[in-house]
Amino acid sequence: xxxxxxxxxxxxxxxxxxxxxxxxxxxxxxxxLGELLAGVIIGPGVLGLVHESQVLHGLAExxxxxxxxxxxxxxxxxxxxRAGLQATLVALVGVAAPFAVGYGxxxxxxxxxxxxxxxxATFTATxxxxxxxxxxxxxxxxxxxxxxxxxxxVVDDILGLIILAVVTGVAQTGSVSLATVGxxxxxxxxxxxxxxxxxxxxxxxxxxxxxxxxxxxxxxxYSVVFAVALAGVADLMGLATIIGAFAAGLILATTERRxxxxxxxxxxxxxxxxxxxxxxxxxxxxxxLNPFAENTQFSLAILLTAVAVVSKLGAGLAVYQRGVxxxxxxxxxxxxxxxxxTFAGVGLAAGVIAEDLVLNAHRRGDAETxxxxxxxxxxxxx
Amino acid sequence: xxxxxxxxxxxxxxxxxxxxxxxxxxxxxxxxLGELLAGVIIGPGVLGLVHESQVLHGLAExxxxxxxxxxxxxxxxxxxxRAGLQATLVALVGVAAPFAVGYGxxxxxxxxxxxxxxxxATFTATxxxxxxxxxxxxxxxxxxxxxxxxxxxVVDDILGLIILAVVTGVAQTGSVSLATVGxxxxxxxxxxxxxxxxxxxxxxxxxxxxxxxxxxxxxxxYSVVFAVALAGVADLMGLATIIGAFAAGLILATTERRxxxxxxxxxxxxxxxxxxxxxxxxxxxxxxLNPFAENTQFSLAILLTAVAVVSKLGAGLAVYQRGVxxxxxxxxxxxxxxxxxTFAGVGLAAGVIAEDLVLNAHRRGDAETxxxxxxxxxxxxx
Numbered sequence: 001x002x003x004x005x006x007x008x009x010x011x012x013x014x015x016x017x018x019x020x021x022x023x024x025x026x027x028x029x030x031x032x033l034g035e036l037l038a039g040v041i042i043g044p045g046v047l048g049l050v051h052e053s054q055v056l057h058g059l060a061e062x063x064x065x066x067x068x069x070x071x072x073x074x075x076x077x078x079x080x081x082r083a084g085l086q087a088t089l090v091a092l093v094g095v096a097a098p099f100a101v102g103y104g105x106x107x108x109x110x111x112x113x114x115x116x117x118x119x120x121a122t123f124t125a126t127x128x129x130x131x132x133x134x135x136x137x138x139x140x141x142x143x144x145x146x147x148x149x150x151x152x153x154v155v156d157d158i159l160g161l162i163i164l165a166v167v168t169g170v171a172q173t174g175s176v177s178l179a180t181v182g183x184x185x186x187x188x189x190x191x192x193x194x195x196x197x198x199x200x201x202x203x204x205x206x207x208x209x210x211x212x213x214x215x216x217x218x219x220x221x222y223s224v225v226f227a228v229a230l231a232g233v234a235d236l237m238g239l240a241t242i243i244g245a246f247a248a249g250l251i252l253a254t255t256e257r258r259x260x261x262x263x264x265x266x267x268x269x270x271x272x273x274x275x276x277x278x279x280x281x282x283x284x285x286x287x288x289l290n291p292f293a294e295n296t297q298f299s300l301a302i303l304l305t306a307v308a309v310v311s312k313l314g315a316g317l318a319v320y321q322r323g324v325x326x327x328x329x330x331x332x333x334x335x336x337x338x339x340x341x342t343f344a345g346v347g348l349a350a351g352v353i354a355e356d357l358v359l360n361a362h363r364r365g366d367a368e369t370x371x372x373x374x375x376x377x378x379x380x381x382x
Numbered sequence: 383x384x385x386x387x388x389x390x391x392x393x394x395x396x397x398x399x400x401x402x403x404x405x406x407x408x409x410x411x412x413x414x415l416g417e418l419l420a421g422v423i424i425g426p427g428v429l430g431l432v433h434e435s436q437v438l439h440g441l442a443e444x445x446x447x448x449x450x451x452x453x454x455x456x457x458x459x460x461x462x463x464r465a466g467l468q469a470t471l472v473a474l475v476g477v478a479a480p481f482a483v484g485y486g487x488x489x490x491x492x493x494x495x496x497x498x499x500x501x502x503a504t505f506t507a508t509x510x511x512x513x514x515x516x517x518x519x520x521x522x523x524x525x526x527x528x529x530x531x532x533x534x535x536v537v538d539d540i541l542g543l544i545i546l547a548v549v550t551g552v553a554q555t556g557s558v559s560l561a562t563v564g565x566x567x568x569x570x571x572x573x574x575x576x577x578x579x580x581x582x583x584x585x586x587x588x589x590x591x592x593x594x595x596x597x598x599x600x601x602x603x604y605s606v607v608f609a610v611a612l613a614g615v616a617d618l619m620g621l622a623t624i625i626g627a628f629a630a631g632l633i634l635a636t637t638e639r640r641x642x643x644x645x646x647x648x649x650x651x652x653x654x655x656x657x658x659x660x661x662x663x664x665x666x667x668x669x670x671l672n673p674f675a676e677n678t679q680f681s682l683a684i685l686l687t688a689v690a691v692v693s694k695l696g697a698g699l700a701v702y703q704r705g706v707x708x709x710x711x712x713x714x715x716x717x718x719x720x721x722x723x724t725f726a727g728v729g730l731a732a733g734v735i736a737e738d739l740v741l742n743a744h745r746r747g748d749a750e751t752x753x754x755x756x757x758x759x760x761x762x763x764x
Contacts, residue, residue: 003443003623007614014607021597031597055440061385137598215403215413216519217652224653225396232389241385267646268653270599271606 009050010059010275016042017274028381032133033373035274039281052282060279061241063272064129068242069227070269071132071150072249073262074141077196080151080250083144087151089318094152094333095159097314098123105307109300114170115357118347121167122361123308125160125337128153128242130369133273134376135332144323149332152315154243158188160339161238167343171350184238191237192247195230199251207255220264223252240339284366305364309334309371328379335372336365391432392441392657398424399656410763414515415755417656421663434664442661443623445654446511450624451609452651453514453532454631455644456523459578462533462632465526469533471700476534476715477541479696480505487689496552497739500729503549504743505690507542507722510535510624512751513714515655516758526705531714534697536625540570542721543620549725553732566620573619574629577612581633589637602646605634622721666748687746691716691753710761717754718747 016038021031042049050056080087102123106116128150135146165184169176210222227248234244252261316330344361347353398420403413424431432438462469484505488498510532517528547566551558592604609630616626634643698712726743729735 003440004614004617006440006443007610007617007623011607011611011614014603014610018595018597018600018603022595022600025596054436058385058388058437058440061388213400213404214407215400217649217656218400218404220649220652221396221400221656225393228389228396229393232386232393235386235389241389264649264652267599267602267649270602270646271650274599274603 006053006055009053009056012042012050013038013056013275013278014271017278021274028377030134030137030373030377032130032137032277033370035277036281036284036370036373039278040284040286041281042278043282043284045282045285050282052279056275056279059272060276063269063274063276065227065231065241065245066224066265066269067129067133067136067273067276068246069224069249070262070265071136071141072246072251073253073258073265074136075147075150075250075253077200077250077254079147083147083151083321083324086319086321086324087148088155089320090148090315090329090333091152091155091159093318094126094156094312094315095124095163097317098308098311101307101311101314102304105304114352115347117170118167118343118353119304119357119361121163121343121347122340122364123311124163125340125343126153126156126312126333127335127337127369128156128246129276130335130372131332131376133277134373138377138380140380143325143328144321145325145328145332148319148321148324148329150246152329152333154192154246156333156337157240157243157339158185160337161185161188164238164339164342164346168346171346171352187237188239191234191239192243195233195244195247196251199230199247200254203251203255207252207257211257219257219260220268223261223265224268226252280369301360301363304360305367308364309368312368325379328376331372331375331379334368334375336368340365388435388437391435391438394424394432395420395438395657395660396653399660403656410759412516412519412755412759414512414519414659415752417659418663418666418752418755421660422666422668423663424660425664425666427664427667432664434661438657438661441654442658445651445656445658447609447613447623447627448606448647448651449511449515449518449655449658450628451606451631452644452647453518453523454628454633455635455640455647456518457529457532457632457635459582459632459636461529465529465533465703465706468701468703468706469530470537471702472530472697472711472715473534473537473541475700476508476538476694476697477506477545479699480690480693483689483693483696484686487686496734497729499552500549500725500735501686501739501743503545503725503729504722504746505693506545507718507720507725508535508538508694508715509717509720509751510538510628511658512717512754513758515659516755517714520759520762522762525710526703527707527710527714530701530703530706530711532628534711534715536574536628538715539622539625539721540567543567543570546620546721546724546728550728553728553734569619570621573616573621574625577615577626577629578633581612581629582636585633585637589634589639593639601639601642602650605643605647606650608634662751683742683745686742687749690746691750694750707761710758713754713757713761716750716757718750722747 017035020034020038024034025031041047099120103116103120106119131149135141140146162181162185165181166176210218227245230248231241231244235241312334313330315333316326319326319329340361344358348358399417402416402420406416407413423429481502485498485502488501513531517523522528544563544567547563548558592600609627612630613623613626617623694716695712697715698708701708701711722743726740730740
């Protein structure tokens with residue numbers, strides 16, 4: 001009975017994702033926007049045909065992990081490192097500008113400083129999933145812009161870790177030790193450096209060893225195991241799982257079997273990636289957008305969303321390299337980062353911010369996620 | 383935290399499945415036996431490294447479904463239908479012989495008739511998953527034996543439905559109406575006939591329509607949706623989900639895109655199918671095999687297991703066609719059917735059979751599942 005529900009739910013997720021994705025592509029938009037909208041429509045917010053279950057959630061999380069693994073496979077570690085300084089600058093401005101603006105607006109509205117700090121923090125998070133998907137679908141992963149954006153995402157995730165440590169410390173003890181922050185970011189950087197250094201040294205031998213196996217499907221299974229294992233270790237280090245999967249893709253991209261792995265991961269990604277974007281859409285509650293509902297603080301929501309989007313575009317100002325386009329980088333930094341909701345959750349638990357501001361952050365994130373795909377598409381069409 | 387457990391659990395399932403599968407292949411056995419053993423070792427029975435979670439269970443169920451979909455894709459509906467009478471005979475004897483022997487032994491041991499009926503029923507169930515996997519891995523799906531076995535499995539599932547109706551009726555009201563049995567089997571047969579007739583008529587147009595889509599991954603997603611949807615409908619009709627997925631594969635095998643679908647489903651099957659067999663292994667509790675433990679009725683268990691295996695081989699006696707090998711068909715009918723445990727559960731709930739006999743049926747099923755792969759491998763090596 002339970003498995004039948006899963007089967008029918010999955011069938012509905014896939015069919016609506018494909019139909020809406022195809023329809024949106026036909027009118028010049030991206031498939032991912034269609035998948036997000038499909039999620040809104042079949043989710044609890046509108047029709048309520050599919051509800052998030054543990055299995056659907058697990059498939060979705062595996063989906064975004066496979067997406068970043070695939071993006072890593074299609075990327076070049078050398079080029080990414082050469083874009084390193086530029087990417088770091090974009091990430092730093094992409095965090096600092098939204099924080100400053102979010103803090104400033106809340107202070108200007110007369111809110112206490114601690115509250116303003118938390119709202120500022122929720123402004124900073126960027127999620128790479130949506131942007132990476134759009135760039136992949138548009139075949140733009142080899143552009144200089146993509147290198148900067150992917151590099152910035154990795155740096156951004158480390159900065160997010162530091163901000164989380166700071167806001168948690170401030171919420172719990174009113175202060176934060178520099179040692180804690182240093183240890184956390186050191187661990188994260190060390191993981192990335194060590195994983196990639198060891199990885200590119202061991203991967204060729206490993207891939208050759210796998211080539212000697214007789215059983216069917218050895219290459220695809222060990223490749224996914226590598227992605228899943230690095231994702232798990234990244235999570236242990238406090239980083240996002242998708243950063244670990246991306247690193248795994250980067251490492252395997254340096255081996256001679258890169259194309260074989262890419263070819264075999266494609267159908268798996270085709271099945272699992274849409275499940276992720278549909279479930280992101282399912283979390284949207286259009287009812288919360290009703291301006292006439294009580295206690296929604298609609299005008300504040302509109303103001304904060306506008307300010308958040310505009311301030312995130314500030315990352316584009318950090319572009320100094322020739323050949324890197326300012327606007328795609330700026331817009332690529334817009335989509336919601338899940339970690340922003342974690343910051344809001346910490347603030348709520350500590351009693352620093354109220355529930356309506358958490359809902360606010362959620363809605364703002366939805367708007368950012370939905371705004372980015374059509375915007376990027378328009379920029380790349382020019 | 384929870385997602386990290388899933389990631390590390392999945393990595394462990396995949397690595398042990400591949401290592402054990404490879405090792406068993408190297409010593410002349412089948413990979414599936416290695417995966418079953420890997421499950422026993424990492425599961426709660428021995429090391430307890432991985433526990434079954436909802437997500438793992440969902441992935442495993444999707445895995446066996448994809449396996450049968452793939453087997454269907456590699457099969458020919460016409461040949462299967464030509465083997466129809468032979469397959470039906472094998473299925474009928476494969477149900478009648480074990481039932482008669484199970485009933486006879488229990489009566490001879492002095493147990494009441496109703497109890498003997500239930501034990502006889504638990505003897506009848508056959509699962510196609512293990513046999514289909516071995517035949518696929520050995521490249522024997524095109525043999526006449528495979529057609530008979532796959533056809534017999536479909537018939538066997540319908541017979542299982544009838545037996546379930548009978549034992550449930552007998553347990554609840556002491557009798558069973560012929561109308562109920564007729565309705566149930568009619569529904570199941572009608573589903574198969576209608577699904578396949580409509581399917582092969584509509585599939586070519588559908589596949590052409592899918593070919594016109596622009597979005598990436600349309601073919602694989604719609605193919606899997608078709609399998610998942612037919613599995614869901616089969617479940618609604620009281621049949622096993624894998625029968626629906628098998629029918630979906632048979633239907634798509636008649637289209638011009640058969641090879642494209644096969645090529646894309648392969649990596650998905652490579653990832654999900656081992657998860658199924660490892661979780662089957664995880665359910666085995668070696669501690670229950672301890673002959674010195676109290677209340678295990680060890681001698682009865684050994685007797686019933688031996689009798690169950692031998693009586694299932696009776697199906698081979700129904701082979702009359704030339705070119706169909708008696709022994710592979712007989713041994714292919716041996717693996718445990720999940721529905722046997724359902725019969726036992728109904729008997730337990732009705733108070734007709736005691737818990738030790740249910741455990742007995744479980745252990746017997748484990749033995750059958752583990753015995754079939756090496757046996758089949760030996761037969762095909764000759």
